[in-house]
Amino acid sequence: MRENIEVRARKAIEQLKPYSPGKPIWEVQRELGLERVIKLASNENPLGPSPKAVEAMQAALTELHRYPDAQTLDLKQTLATHYDLSPEQVLVTNGGDELITLVSEAFLEADDEIIVPSPTFSEYAFGAQIMDAKIVVAHLKADFQYDSEAILTAVTDRTKIVYLCSPNNPTGTFLPRTELKHILDSLPEQVLVVLDAAYSHYATDEHYSDGTEFVRAGYPLLILRTFSKIYGLAGIRIGFGIAHPSIIQNILKVKEPFNVNALAQTAAAAAVGDAEHVQRSQTLVFAERERFYKALETLGCSFTVSMSNFVLVEMGEKSAVIYEELMARGIIVRHGKTWGLPHHLRITIGTPDENECFLKALSDILDTGNMHA
Numbered sequence: 242m243r244e245n246i247e248v249r250a251r252k253a254i255e256q257l258k259p260y261s262p263g264k265p266i267w268e269v270q271r272e273l274g275l276e277r278v279i280k281l282a283s284n285e286n287p288l289g290p291s292p293k294a295v296e297a298m299q300a301a302l303t304e305l306h307r308y309p310d311a312q313t314l315d316l317k318q319t320l321a322t323h324y325d326l327s328p329e330q331v332l333v334t335n336g337g338d339e340l341i342t343l344v345s346e347a348f349l350e351a352d353d354e355i356i357v358p359s360p361t362f363s364e365y366a367f368g369a370q371i372m373d374a375k376i377v378v379a380h381l382k383a384d385f386q387y388d389s390e391a392i393l394t395a396v397t398d399r400t401k402i403v404y405l406c407s408p409n410n411p412t413g414t415f416l417p418r419t420e421l422k423h424i425l426d427s428l429p430e431q432v433l434v435v436l437d438a439a440y441s442h443y444a445t446d447e448h449y450s451d452g453t454e455f456v457r458a459g460y461p462l463l464i465l466r467t468f469s470k471i472y473g474l475a476g477i478r479i480g481f482g483i484a485h486p487s488i489i490q491n492i493l494k495v496k497e498p499f500n501v502n503a504l505a506q507t508a509a510a511a512a513v514g515d516a517e518h519v520q521r522s523q524t525l526v527f528a529e530r531e532r533f534y535k536a537l538e539t540l541g542c543s544f545t546v547s548m549s550n551f552v553l554v555e556m557g558e559k560s561a562v563i564y565e566e567l568m569a570r571g572i573i574v575r576h577g578k579t580w581g582l583p584h585h586l587r588i589t590i591g592t593p594d595e596n597e598c599f600l601k602a603l604s605d606i607l608d609t610g611n612m613h614a
């Protein structure tokens with residue numbers, strides 16, 4: 242191979258690093274020669290996809306020579322009915338991640354500013370970086386609760402988008418309805434608020450809002466939703482947005498025609514109608530979340546109470562070692578260093594059996610005699 246290629250990429254992407262996802266199960270199996278690997282790293286639904294979605298996909302297989310519906314009409318109608326909206330307020334995308342990229346492309350000029358909470362999901366910053374826009378950070382409070390005043394003081398006349406992730410990944414904390422309304426009422430009219438509600442099905446606090454009520458009320462708000470989490474369809478890539486039709490219209494201008502494949506469309510429509518699968522998945526997380534808390538307390542680990550299907554645990558100086566020790570035992574979790582939280586681990590709530598294995602392994606490791614890394 243030649244030493245150098247002279248073709249230069251755009252300046253805006255020079256500092257970008259490819260996203261680093263949680264390690265897949267097969268990779269850990271191969272690297273460590275382990276038979277059983279438990280993945281508690283990507284907030285997936287351990288119960289799998291909705292059986293109704295699987296059935297719908299199987300029935301659609303023989304039609305795969307046809308292009309998918311570019312307008313996702315059936316699914317939009319299904320979602321509109323489910324959320325009591327009109328189809329013009331709904332936009333379907335190739336995962337929630339694509340929606341973030343599309344919003345960035347549609348709304349960000351170079352040097353515009355986005356405000357992001359910190360720590361949070363990394364894709365908001367990514368969207369700004371590819372557009373050469375600036376990222377302004379509004380830190381969460383020390384206990385990881387939202388700080389609305391920090392967000393509002395970060396606003397300048399270049400602010401174009403304010404991202405709010407509620408429940409927030411990786412902390413599991415949320416923005417209460419009154420604070421969300423306060424932020425919406427205080428922002429200048431030309432600022433778009435993107436509320437990422439990827440984990441809203443797991444939020445049990447009565448003060449939680451998934452934001453839909455504020456879209457109905459006409460605020461310049463875009464809600465991001467995904468089929469990757471509770472619906473168990475991460476592998477097929479589908480998500481959606483809810484907003485005022487004029488916001489949707491602008492995003493549609495930059496969307497590729499066939500961004501959402503046919504299997505994903507049919508699976509998602511079936512999954513929305515599978516209330517039983519959603520309920521089973523919620524029941525699992527609600528019960529297991531409590532068990533996590535109890536076990537972590539017994540082990541003397543401090544954690545942040547979560548409105549989501551993961552728990553952020555503080556492990557102190559030893560957190561990297563604990564991460565490696567868990568990995569050596571075939572348990573994949575997420576180390577906090579990606580979010581600037583080197584003393585934390587984020588653990589997805591799995592099946593009762595998977596959680597048992599994790600808690601047992603953690604208890605073993607914390608028994609310092611067993612720490613050999």
Ligand SMILES: *Cc1c(COP(=O)(O)O)cnc(C)c1O
Nearest residue numbers: 336337338362410439467469480
């Ligand atoms: C998982 C996730 C998404 C969307 O993921 P997709 O798989 O692209 O739909 C969006 N926001 C947050 C905070 C997430 O954790």
